[in-house]
Amino acid sequence: MSLYDDAVLVLKGYEGQDELRQAYLDHLAAHPDGMWKACHAGHVTASALVVDPEQGRVLLTLHRKLRMWLQMGGHCEPGDATLAAAALREATEESGIPGLTLLPGGPVRLDRHPIPAPCHWHFDVQYAALAPRGAAHTISDESLDLRWFAYDEVPDVADDSVVRLLERTRARL
Secondary structure (H helix, E strand, O other): OOHHHHHHHHHHHOOOOHHHHHHHHHHHHHOOOOOOOOOOOOEEEEEEEEEEOOOOEEEEEEEOOOOOEEOEEEEOOOOOOOHHHHHHHHHHHHHOOOOOEEOOOOOOEEEEEEOOOOOOEEEEEEEEEEOOOOOOOOOOOOEEEEEEEEHHHHHHHEOHHHHHHHHHHHHHO
């Protein structure tokens, strides 16, 4: 099964955000290359909010280009077999934490946001990743900083999309 086919199956099975979910499916139907960064009409991305439920905290990255505190994530790559694998790869690469596991149940939420030209949209499929006990993070080249935040600190440092992702993650925990 191709990454494109996996994305369509994941989105068809995703419950909630019906209008937005359909926009993702319509985009992929209209753009067979919609999984890749080269699709200038927009492309699917995969991200994961790294959480430590025992400590009541999340790991956020200060994104090098955007200069915003965000969850880990980014573009799908040809070696990614599934959207979940892409999200886990991105979370592991950007956090430097081995042994992350995705929260069961598939994506936590969807978030479509505009990006600078030449592309137009990121169709982000957002997961949550559980950090192993005693996880130590390492800052990657994509980050200016990497920091743990208590759940109640997130609204003070991150935008509404990260806050909503945390709320949905906590509801699923």
